[in-house]
Amino acid sequence: MDSRTVLVLGSGPIRIGQGIEFDYSCVHCVWALQQMGYRAILINNNPETVSTDFDTGDGLYFEPVTLDDVLPILEREKVGGVVVQFGGQTAINMAEGLASAGVRILGTSADSIAWAEDRDRFDQLLNRLGIPKPAGKAVRSLSEAQEIAAQVGFPVLVRPSFVLGGRAMEICYDEVQLEAFYGLAESANPGQPVLVDQYLLGKEAEVDVISDGETTFVPGIMEHIERAGVHSGDSMAVYPPVTLSPAICAEIIHQSCQLARALQVRGLMNIQFVIQNHQVFVLEVNPRASRTVPYLSKVTGIPMVQLATRCMMGESLKDHGYSSGLWVPTSGRPVHDPARPLEPRTHGRICAEADLEAIRTGQRPAGSALGIEAPPLYAVKSPVFSFQKLSRVEPSLGPEMKSTGEVLGIDTSYEAALYKALVGSGITFKPTGRVLLTVNQQDKPAAIQIARELAKMGYLLAATSGTHQALREAGIESQLVLKIREGQPNLLDAILAGEVSLMINSPGQDRQEEEEAARIRRACIETGVACITSIDTAAALAHALPIFENPERASCLPYGEYGQASSVRGSETTSTVP
């Protein structure tokens, strides 16, 4: 690069799907570049952010992040290269235009970016690497979509390509739904194909990897608490995984390393997986920093953006002491030296790719190699919604992202971390009233488990007919409450009268049930009753109940100190993993 000036593209206005996380990454990239001796300048047009603080970088251009506005800046500043990886979809979408204008894209090439985002090319790549993915295809017409649906079988996931945050994304259970929804997906990003995929109902997990094209380092695996079908931005996630087996984790790392190498990733990449029947499928690859980078950086102690920026600028991970594999934190006090900002801040070790390979293929037992048996800390991310401000918005969770923000709960036990994430995101019991359960047929077994936990802790329960009966059959006492269509007083009245302390309501099966459910959820929002719409979230709540009962069992420490000393752990609750 003949110039030492680098332009970092910002992420524009805060919107659902592209929040403050991207600003965090942009700012850290600027600081990393400065540490390397580059002149780092920034372009962004969001007045709320740190990135547009005029003393963040070596120059701030308060301009829209579009090609027309960027090109004159490049000319004026004699910019050597542009960073497109940290500004979310806003920035990454400009890679192609910039590259064709002859601008140097730093890090992962524009071609690789297009590769990851172009469905056909990406499918070919996965095939070549032998990485499974849900069957499906990018299509350009409804008839094509119907054909694919017939091949892979319903339900199918339908979504537009090149869109962040799952906009206009829907799970279609039959022909009618597919027909109704296809047009929407098509118009969400005109001119681009629509993706139709087999919908796998399994566990989801994701990773953010750092790669220099050769070495691929994975700071951590995040397991989603809600099953597939809930957008990753709206699901709770736990680090490290609590239910994934070492072999599955090793498989995830294996696939990640393969993908990073194949795409010649230089910088960050986010990969989403679904696990069904002990098989790992790749759902999606984002060749850029994702919204999980800030919190994962904090809880793993790995300076992810700094390292990614180094990779982007041509340095190798090996030179900084990192090798391919997974970071495994261990208890103990880290030696953090501010003069060496690239070193991990947590005490730990790298579980090398070769070891992982042996575990993956069953050649050796995992033991504690992956550190998921008794990790020094758990971190649970929980989404936060703004439904109170938006009337007529349906608050149930689905493939389309709806949350506006997130909180993190960190603790030495999984229960306490869950508790903090739930409380932080506003899911608490109101001091009076009963826990009201109204769940669909397939969720009933899980609901019984949850109800049992709640009852054991002394919570009074109420339920609508079906759920009530299921509970009664399981020997759990609950008050019967009428559904809206069954007359009055019904559960809506109970909510408004302050008789509900928490609502567990999973999506209904038919239109009428859904309409009722929507009114119920709305009523909860208006009256400040926490409303859980996924049975998996409810199960997490049940798991955290002991801490709800005894909050002092949760710790309260500067986050850098979690998992540092065993003395800290000794005084706190010990972890039990489901």
Add this chain to the structure above:
Amino acid sequence: MKRILVIGSGPIVIGQAAEFDYAGTQACKSLREEGYEVVLINSNPATIMTDEETADAVYIEPLTPEFCERVIAREKVDALLPTLGGQTGLNLASLLADRGILDKYGVQLLGTPLSAIRKAEDREEFRALMREIKEPVPESWIVESNDDLKALLDHAPYPCIVRPAYTLGGTGGGIANSPEELWEIGQRGLKLSMRSQLMIERSLLGWKEVEYEVMRDRAGNCITICNMENFDPMGVHTGDSIVVAPSQTLSDFEYHMLRTASLKIIRALGIEGGCNVQLAVNPDSFDYYVIEVNPRVSRSSALASKATGYPIARVSAKIAVGRTLDEIENQVTKTTKACFEPALDYCVVKIPRWPFDKFTTGDRTLFTQMKATGEVMAIDRSFESALLKAIRGLEVQSKDLRHPKFSAQSEEELKTSVRQPTDERLWAIAEALRRRWPIAEISRLCRVDKWFLVKMQNLIEAEQALGQPDHEGTEQNVARALQLGFTPSQIRALAPESPRLEAALSNRSSRPVHKMVDTCAGEFESKTPYYYATLGRDSDDVLIELNEGEGASQAVIQTQIELGVSSEAR
């Protein structure tokens, strides 16, 4: 005093976005510059403020009084700065004070005293204070029965707004233009309200909404950082309004009348730090009302900071620990003091970013409940170009003032779209202008000031001129469009292809220069590289070269005729 606790604002929700990461990060930096140790609590991990480098101890814990107390106890905190974490931070500090936790641990509250905050936030206390200092507040009444309502019919100011309290989705309210209407709407509202309670308030719909970002230190020095005029008149939450800085349609007298009122209010409240004052201004007289005071750093203050280059949160933090404005350096010029009022030599436009591209079934009407998740700001030296920039940066379907939804509407439908504030009304107004509806008629429907509408009309005229088949006027049309802020891509999208078009676009004068936001309109040299693009004579980093000698010769004139800002005259 040594250790200060800063409370963050928690997760991003509508009404509380990234501005508090910016404010909190600045405040922590500012306090540490002053030699204090900072302890931070925030549950939002996706923030710079929760980086371990930002504070001396960072807690990512739920923002509850219980966890705060544990942090206070563990860190032996001496003082608490509550005004930088939005409403969340303020409410939490308030709870800690009420529960005696602050007293228990001997924690001192910094910045604006809690009593002043309550005075600003409690409706009745605030009104009483305003009456005392003779600042007008809109009359309002609480009505709890039909008898109350009846008693009000004769002396309520019409039109008035009727708002039933505690209804689902804020339904059942309305605007009453006469006693008959008030009776009808009021009765219905009483039934709808779960607590049988109505608030009735003088309607200021259609008045101008103007905001002042002001600041006061302990010594009583008061300054205005920025004033802003809302494009949308009263009735739309300021977070959902298109906002322009500085105000455009206020005369010097009006500007300073409102500025004086704002400063009087923060003096009376005893604010120490930044504060936002919202005023409703009658577009046809000197009448105004004080609508609301935000006694803390807010979304508006982040906007004002970026719009002026004045770091409000940073200075507020220093004021909170007792520094006075005349002691604090102006961080942008580095040669002058923080005690001054920024002079803008550009125009700033903010447009909110709403989530209705995702929530397609959501209610798009804008009222007093904020719905935007974020916002964009644009800086340029004309309103037209700043507006276009802002639209371009929104990342919505429309990249300019065209919108297929409204071009397809009938006249009647469009009338409704222009009248009803929604996230898309800007484009509805543009369509009305495109159809050559008279400005007066559009203004009557939407109550947006004529000044803004005329500027939008300039853009529509340029857009329509570009749409004509190529002719000898093409170059002039392109020059005009560039001047108004259309970019080459936008122009290519509007105009038919032609060599003349390309020639005009490749003209050197079509390329923007970059100017500085320097807080002082060029009066003092500034070293902070904070830029915006505009069409102009030179960029700010270019050294100005002077010609030697007195008087210019003919030859000098020939070689020195430069393009002014506008090449339209050619």
Add this chain to the structure above:
Amino acid sequence: MSAYLVLQGGPVLEGIPLGAPGTTTGEIVFNTGMTGYQEILSDPSYAGQIVLFTYPLIGNYGINADDFESDRVQAQGLVVQEACTVPSNWRTSQTLHQFLLEKGITAIQGIDTRSLAKRIREAGVTMAAITHGPPEDALRALQQAAAYDDSDFVLSVTTKAPYAWGYAGKEPIESDASGYRAKIVVLDFGLKHNILRRFAALGIRSVVLPATSSAEEVLAWNPDGVLLSPGPGDPARLGFAVETVRELLGKRPLFGICLGNQLLCHALGGQTYKLRFGHRGSNHPVKDLIDQTVTITSQNHGYAVHADSLAGTGAEITQLNLNDETVEGIRSTAYQASSIQYHPEAAPGPWDSRKYFVQFLEQISKN
């Protein structure tokens, strides 16, 4: 149609005509206020000057009937980036262009005013010309124009005949003078109406006398105090006025504003100097050294009091500019004379410094 703005020593800038056709010359100065163009154009202190506004959008609220600071346009010319063609304000009666045309003022728009303001900041104020004709016209006019520093503007802006200003505004000098708390003589070196309005609001009746009035003529009115008004130009050229002030010292309480401050300085034996590009705007912080408060002030001056020159004169510095530490106020307790360099009457600008009018009233009421 083009207009041209030519600065002495270059450059020549092309713009768009605004206001009346013709050619005009003057010292080009910039003002950073975002509002107040009507007050500024009619402020006599801008006599002999071409005013450039750094705020790019001028004329947004038009011209109204009330906000004039004198009976005519005082500035020689006007430079703006964009003049508003459709102003919006309930008091608007004219557009800026109509007004300039009517008053015969030649102006120019379409100029990158920030670029030019920076130039003035770097190189200092200079003579300039605007023409709606060919650039040569401007050059010629510029070569013929007298330098600003060599001109006496006070005599052209001061009132020709005495008049009074009371509760009802401007009135014949023989009008009813009863019902006032005090009466003062105002020496008009280039007075702004709002000074008189402020006095009237405090119950003070002003008798306004021409700048050339002698001390004897002033004292003949038996005023409770004397105001030395603002005005244009170099105070060092106003020997006659300095002489009058010197004679008035100790006879009556004196209060000086802007040029009045500089005249008091000279009368007390101090010196003034020309600032490189002056202070013109509505945002200058000034610290009052007596009560330690800081106020944001309205400023318009190209000359300033030389701080060191006051040593040994018995005068003390009472106020300082926080930006550049120039003298913003002086006083002589012995003579009951005080003055400030900026504009407490505002118009345009902040109303924060009205207290100085009250202080003056208190002072003259004591006597």
